[in-house]
Amino acid sequence: MEPKKSPLLHSFNFIARKPFNRIFALIYSLAILSLFYHHIQNLHFSSSLFISISLLIADLILAFMWCTTQSCRMSPIIRQVFPENLEKVLERKNFPNIDIFICTADPLKEPPIDVVNTALSVMAYDYPTDKISVYVSDDGGSQLTLFAFMEAAKFARIWLPFCSQNNVIDRCPDVYFASNYSSNHQTRKLKMMYENMKMRIENAVEKGKVSEEYITSEQECQVFSKWTQEFTQMENDRDIAGNSMPNLVYVSRGKSRTSPHHFKAGALNALLRVSATMTNAPIVLTLDCDMFSNDPLTPHRLLCFLMEHSARPRLGYIQFPQRYHGLNKADIYASEFKRLFILNPMGMDGLEGTSYVGTGCFFRRRVFFGSPSSPLQPQIKELSPDYVANRPIKSDEVLNLAHHVAGCNYENQTNWGSKMGFRYGSLVEDYYTGYRLQCEGWQSVFCNPQRPAFLGDIPISLNDVLSQNKRWSVGLLEVAFSKYNPITFGVRAMGPLMALAYGHYAYWPMWSIPITIYAFLPQLALLNRTPIFPKVGDPWFFLYAFLFLGAYGQDCTDFVLAQGTIRRWWSDQRMWTMRGLSSYMFGTTEYLIKHLGISTQGFNVTSKLLDDEQSKRYDQGKFEFGVPSPIFVPLTVAAIINLIAFLVGFLEILKGQNWDEFLLQMFVAGFGILNSLSVYEGMVLRTDKGRMATKTTIISTVLASGLYVASSAIRQM
Ligand SMILES: O=c1ccn([C@@H]2O[C@H](COP(=O)(O)OP(=O)(O)O[C@H]3O[C@H](CO)[C@@H](O)[C@H](O)[C@H]3O)[C@@H](O)[C@H]2O)c(=O)[nH]1
Numbered sequence: 251m252e253p254k255k256s257p258l259l260h261s262f263n264f265i266a267r268k269p270f271n272r273i274f275a276l277i278y279s280l281a282i283l284s285l286f287y288h289h290i291q292n293l294h295f296s297s298s299l300f301i302s303i304s305l306l307i308a309d310l311i312l313a314f315m316w317c318t319t320q321s322c323r324m325s326p327i328i329r330q331v332f333p334e335n336l337e338k339v340l341e342r343k344n345f346p347n348i349d350i351f352i353c354t355a356d357p358l359k360e361p362p363i364d365v366v367n368t369a370l371s372v373m374a375y376d377y378p379t380d381k382i383s384v385y386v387s388d389d390g391g392s393q394l395t396l397f398a399f400m401e402a403a404k405f406a407r408i409w410l411p412f413c414s415q416n417n418v419i420d421r422c423p424d425v426y427f428a429s430n431y432s433s434n435h436q437t438r439k440l441k442m443m444y445e446n447m448k449m450r451i452e453n454a455v456e457k458g459k460v461s462e463e464y465i466t467s468e469q470e471c472q473v474f475s476k477w478t479q480e481f482t483q484m485e486n487d488r489d490i491a492g493n494s495m496p497n498l499v500y501v502s503r504g505k506s507r508t509s510p511h512h513f514k515a516g517a518l519n520a521l522l523r524v525s526a527t528m529t530n531a532p533i534v535l536t537l538d539c540d541m542f543s544n545d546p547l548t549p550h551r552l553l554c555f556l557m558e559h560s561a562r563p564r565l566g567y568i569q570f571p572q573r574y575h576g577l578n579k580a581d582i583y584a585s586e587f588k589r590l591f592i593l594n595p596m597g598m599d600g601l602e603g604t605s606y607v608g609t610g611c612f613f614r615r616r617v618f619f620g621s622p623s624s625p626l627q628p629q630i631k632e633l634s635p636d637y638v639a640n641r642p643i644k645s646d647e648v649l650n651l652a653h654h655v656a657g658c659n660y661e662n663q664t665n666w667g668s669k670m671g672f673r674y675g676s677l678v679e680d681y682y683t684g685y686r687l688q689c690e691g692w693q694s695v696f697c698n699p700q701r702p703a704f705l706g707d708i709p710i711s712l713n714d715v716l717s718q719n720k721r722w723s724v725g726l727l728e729v730a731f732s733k734y735n736p737i738t739f740g741v742r743a744m745g746p747l748m749a750l751a752y753g754h755y756a757y758w759p760m761w762s763i764p765i766t767i768y769a770f771l772p773q774l775a776l777l778n779r780t781p782i783f784p785k786v787g788d789p790w791f792f793l794y795a796f797l798f799l800g801a802y803g804q805d806c807t808d809f810v811l812a813q814g815t816i817r818r819w820w821s822d823q824r825m826w827t828m829r830g831l832s833s834y835m836f837g838t839t840e841y842l843i844k845h846l847g848i849s850t851q852g853f854n855v856t857s858k859l860l861d862d863e864q865s866k867r868y869d870q871g872k873f874e875f876g877v878p879s880p881i882f883v884p885l886t887v888a889a890i891i892n893l894i895a896f897l898v899g900f901l902e903i904l905k906g907q908n909w910d911e912f913l914l915q916m917f918v919a920g921f922g923i924l925n926s927l928s929v930y931e932g933m934v935l936r937t938d939k940g941r942m943a944t945k946t947t948i949i950s951t952v953l954a955s956g957l958y959v960a961s962s963a964i965r966q967m
């Protein structure tokens with residue numbers, strides 16, 4: 251149907267502080283230039299070349315990273331969407347089909363009941379049910395997940411009509427039953443069914459297998475006997491009210507030892523092909539199993555943008571932010587990632603569009619098949635985005651073809667992963683794929699409605715958090731040092747501003763260098779009575795003060811204005827220093843080891859299991875160290891050195907020393923201490939299971955002493 255003279259579907263505004271950001275960028279860059287003038291002077295006159303060069307390197311990297319963030323500050327926008335107007339423009343019966351991809355990989359780290367909740371939440375979208383197909387990729391190839399989905403298909407027959415008839419908002423069953431819903435005969439019965447399903451699934455997971463008593467019908471029996479094949483279609487054609495149901499397809503792609511399977515990117519490409527043979531919807535949603543839909547109207551919002559396709563033919567994807575539930579008040583691990591998931595996307599949206607963050611993203615299928623101007627043809631016509639899939643999806647010919655394209659050798663000698671589909675070669679396949687698509691000329695939109703469109707789980711132990719960030723660092727460095735890196739390739743493909751924005755991420759792990767230098771050097775110098783910064787009253791002292799306060803002040807303002815709190819901002823900057831000393835540093839090492847061919851680390855799936863005691867400590871805002879992991883060592887060593895340096899400095903002041911020239915070093919050490927409070931607590935004050943392992947404390951103390959001895963030896967040389 252042709253759109254009539256349209257009511258407004260969406261609009262945008264530049265954020266109010268855009269002019270301020272630009273002026274501040276100018277002033278701040280002048281300040282940075284003067285700092286380097288000061289550095290160069292220092293190289294001439296200083297007593298220790300090692301210290302001067304280290305500080306110069308640290309500041310060069312900080313300055314470079316500062317430059318990359320500016321592109322996101324030049325013209326950030328805020329969008330508004332009016333889903334209530336959509337049906338005035340487009341009749342429901344003309345809504346396009348949507349294929350929804352859900353990835354899961356390990357039933358022990360990703361409880362199947364959670365995956366089921368994710369699937370049910372999207373099957374229940376406020377959308378014509380016959381236009382939705384949900385494809386679940388199970389990289390674990392687990393009977394348990396398959397069983398969970400058979401249960402889900404049964405439950406969906408009742409859950410879906412219930413949601414639409416009662417206009418339910420929380421369509422993720424787990425959330426609904428935990429909420430303040432109205433209790434009546436129907437909801438009580440439904441809740442019992444849900445609990446029953448949950449129990450059966452959890453029982454099966456606990457036993458590690460599906461008991462025969464759970465397989466009740468002839469049809470289910472067949473499904474299980476067919477299980478050795480790659481996938482199973484579990485659609486129940488009708489719900490209890492007689493409406494058609496969304497398709498639900500379980501896919502476990504073929505894997506072999508001889509061909510790499512490329513982790514999640516490989517799984518998504520298999521889904522792209524399988525879904526092409528069955529439904530080939532023009533719109534594709536990718537979703538991680540740990541992120542459920544929180545708003546049944548999300549597809550309406552999406553269509554508000556896609557309806558104007560003719561006006562914006564290069565629009566390739568619409569990204570909703572990753573947002574989370576269950577954060578504690580201070581968000582101690584900065585899991586919110588406000589800059590990564592909210593602020594920078596707003597900034598990139600004002601340029602050519604935001605990056606892809608792996609989940610909650612709706613794509614036009616066409617983007618996976620070449621640039622807007624030069625489409626690529628896949629090997630067989632059934633995989634092409636303009637192929638009309640109208641054969642019954644249970645027919646043998648469709649099933650055979652689907653099996654064929656899900657096989658482990660299908661991609662050999664093809665463009666899949668290089669020019670077609672999700673891109674291979676980086677552990678952050680999301681960032682890399684979005685980047686390559688934008689290099690090809692595709693644009694994107696960032697849509698961040700007040701009510702989160704999706705809500706995800708967060709890791710609640712520090713080790714999990716840091717390991718996740720370590721994996722990201724490895725993946726980012728793979729892009730930073732590839733031939734497609736943002737500096738040489740990106741700048742030409744997408745222009746300097748977008749390339750800088752993408753570069754900001756690619757070079758993220760480099761932050762470990764200045765953070766490490768600032769965490770140790772001023773403190774060790776202080777312990778050795780060596781001044782390294784200008785003294786109070788010196789004009790250069792004020793430059794340092796301005797650079798520090800300016801950067802932190804602007805960061806804090808951005809954060810708080812994006813519905814943040816000062817407390818969460820504090821956690822955010824603290825985690826930045828902690829990640830610098832752990833994830834980024836370890837990620838860089840792992841990247842080097844991998845690329846020297848010494849060993850390869852795969853995709854370490856983040857655990858989504860919740861231990862009750864751990865959850866309790868998390869809710870109290872306590873850091874979870876618990877395991878004796880080497881990743882904690884550098885930040886513990888830094889905590890110790892900062893404390894000692896500050897105390898020694900303080901004693902000297904009490905003795906009446908003139909400490910003008912050490913004030914900045916005292917300040918840095920003091921700041922280090924404030925950022926390490928939970929580390930001290932974990933080392934000495936706590937007795938619960940989440941405390942720092944004694945082994946880590948001992949190793950760190952020994953290393954800290956070693957560092958001090960080494961530094962004074964160097965000093966005396
Ligand atoms: O071999 C694999 C490994 C993982 N996954 C799935 O990938 C998703 C993301 O894995 P997770 O362990 O949750 O990683 P996170 O670090 O939490 O995920 C972030 O980072 C990933 C890239 O490292 C992106 O893919 C995600 O979308 C993004 O949320 C999950 O649904 C997994 O089931 C697979 O399908 N196959």
Ligand SMILES: [Mn+2]
Nearest residue numbers: 538540706856
């Ligand atoms: Mn995740």
